[in-house]
Amino acid sequence: MLYLSKFFLFACFVQLSSTAPQPSTDLAAACGFWTATKFAFKCRALAYDALFIEKTDRTYEDFKSLNEICKDAQGCMDSFECEEIKKMKNGFDNQCEIIGYAYPDNELCLKQFFRTVYMSQFSNEESCFKEYSFLDSDKAKRSQAFADGKLCFIKYAREHCTSTTLEYFNTDKYNQLAKSMSVDNTFDMECNMPSTIVQSIHCTAMNKEFEYRVKQLERPEFASNNDFVVQTRKICRDTQSCFKRNCLLLKDSAYYRQLVNNCDILENSYPK
Template sequence: MEELEGKLEFFQFLKPYQLQHEELATLCEETTKCLEPLKCPAAQEAIDVFEAACKNWELANSELMPCMEHFYNALYYEKYRCAKDYDFLTKDLIKRREAFTYGQSCFQEIAQNECSETVSDYLKSPNYAKAVDVLCVNPNRTSCQSLFYELEGMQCKPMSEDVRSRMKKLSFQTVKRGDPELISLLQLCNYTKECLKTNCVFGEDEFKSLSSDCQLIELADTDFIECIQKLANEKPKNLSWLECFKDHDFSTKDEAAKCALFKEQKGCVKVAMKAFCGDGAVKDFDRDAELLRSTFLCQNA
């Protein structure tokens, strides 16, 4: 029993080909049979634990994880019409089970097209029921070492990748305040941040990184960025007495030069922005300038 417990504890860190399938399968079966005659609560609890662990191990070896990654990606990008009829992503585990139960044909249609033939065949009855149990039963562990938690976290991946993909197209020189695309991106970023926050598989660094992205998107919809755009486009001559207007061009595409504006020339830029755009543009200047500099302008400079 100790031998099985030790192996199962670490199975999820191994690649499928590293696992000794027959050995672990035999241990799972023999341990459960050994415990079955015992009627005490501790024995019954142990049976439940081992059955769940063995089920998780079996599913891990079925290539379920990459398949579910494709499945969640297909849901996010609405690639299949049938998926609109089932709430596969609900946090309500009872409703989620209903979605996977009544939407089995939809799930298997997606799996057949998006997953390997091996896992697609594996996820047909009765193995489908095992997968649904893993997806819909929270083991309530503090260690976060469970397929359930990994699969929960996987739901965040498509939207997280979408945020970063759309951010690459965001230009602070041309973005307009109130732009529907900008508002949509900000909503998505905040939704993704909440997804990461409520899933234990994501570390603090990943959450902080996405939070910075959201702050940067918020910054694009402020007087601060609008003023920078005006300075770059209009190049006011009445500010030519300022040093940052003599040697630096606000419309430059040179990364080092743009970085210098909000680093070495930061004080001068603040004076220029206040003089040209008013107090609103510099209300949170130090915070906004540091965010723009550290996360956008000076990464490669």
């Protein structure tokens, strides 16, 4: 099983250090010397902490501290009107959004949510997941689903996630999630964009369901259940397609090849 927190966070924190506000000749030229100096004095310490850049094995307290650093630094940057600082903040906002997804409570909640949404297609139970196409292949439909389905997501988070995660997403952070889930990732994009990160969480959620079902197929009552087998084949191919669209996950090419091989074996072992 893939755990994204350790998979991508080291690169994220290294980049966070490089995007931290620092005084520069260019900034002074764009914003004025005193604005650049004031900005560096007020915001740099908030946006950069070597403890978090160098550590790769993080605790809940580390993530909480990082979120606080992000909030304080973003608030600090918002107090400046210079366009160059606003551009700098956009890059910093991306890194803070990634940190939010990597916070263990949030990542687990999103994995469970995406898995539940995906699996609702095989269920006869009524749920709001069938009203909103959160995982549609059409980005316009995904965007509309997240725009209209916020209460559905919040209801799920309230019932299945921690109060910390509920509080986190019951703010403008939900709008960030909606925006990042409404992007079609392409391979000319950087692999550490928020959209790539959160959609990789979606893919690994599907992969978790597939791994669970493969184990279930070892039991005769599941192996002989045609509906279960057909669903499992579909889950495998859908997971494969999800991975194929995500450059972050394709970095582990051996894992992807193994997934494709598993789908082939499954279809050969349990033909239609």
